[in-house]
Amino acid sequence: MAAKKEIAVIGLGKFGYALAKALTELGHSVVGVDINPEYVRRAQDIIAQAYQADATDEKMLGQIGIKDLDRVIVSTGDSMEASILVVLxxxxxxxxxxxxxxxxxxxxxxxxxxGVPFVVFPEAFVAAQMANRLTAPGLQEYFGLGKDVAVREIIVENWIGKTLRDLNLTNKYQVQVIAFRLAGDSEFHFVPQADRALKAGDVLVLLGRTEDIMRVDKF
Structure with a gap:
């Protein structure tokens, strides 16, 4: 079982609300932020805390104490400018x-x-999944590998300078590194080299049983 976290969701529209609700159901403490009072009212009975506030206001973010939370998810609707300003x-x-x-x-x-470590483009992801399933019978979606199988992304922090051979994740944890993304890049690469030294901000994609994959630490 993954450790319970304190997570902020900025933007409580369709995607943000559904995500906040799912995180709460998993036992995490969720703080929601949105400028729309209707969205805040809808979420306040479901999540731990809901604030009606403008997340493009840096001072407001500081007052909420958002930097003390484990993770922050930004889902600000259709405004690319607002999303970037919130990130900054x-x-x-x-x-x-x-x-x-x-x-x-x-x-x-x-x-x-x-420098954002994790970016999700839901529409493109779902469209690609559907196209693959429609045109290639028998091809399973990335996360449809079984109830006890998971895919996890890990940002390289304490593994700087180590290689996959040094980490020996397959033998230690029974998980496999199936892809990687270099720090600052948007594209993933597959079949990672065992002897390439990892750098800060690189992302490794692990595949394995849920129980095993959640045991992987960042030694």
Whole structure:
């Protein structure tokens, strides 16, 4: 079982609300932020705390104490400019673990250039999954590998300078590194080299049983 976390969701529209609700159901403490009072009212009976506030206001983010939370997810609707401003404000107040919902490929590229470690483009992801399932019978979606199988992304922090051979994750944890993304890049690469030294901000994609994959630490 994953450790319970304190997570902020900025933007409580359809995606943000559904995410906040799912995180709460998993036992995490969720702080929601949105400028729309209707969205805040809808969420306040479901999540731990809901604030009606403008997340593009850096001072407001500091007052909420958002930098003390484990993770912050930005889902600000259809405004690329607002999303980028919120990210810059979060970075300014000291938030490092930022996840962002992108609305376009251009938005995704900019976010990675800003140093955002995790970016999700839901529409493109779902469309690609559906296209693959429709045109290639028998091909399973990335996360449809069984109830006890998971895929996890890990940002390289304490593994700087180590290689996959040094980490020996397959033998230690029974998980496999199936892909990687270089720090600052938006594209993933597959079949990672065992002897390449890892750098800060690189992302490793692990595949394995849920129980095993959640045991992997960042020694």
């Amino acid at each position: 404000n979060l970075q300014a107040v000291g938030v490092k673990n930022i996840w962002v919902k992108a609305i376009s490929e251009a938005h995704e590229r900019v976010l990675y250039k800003l």
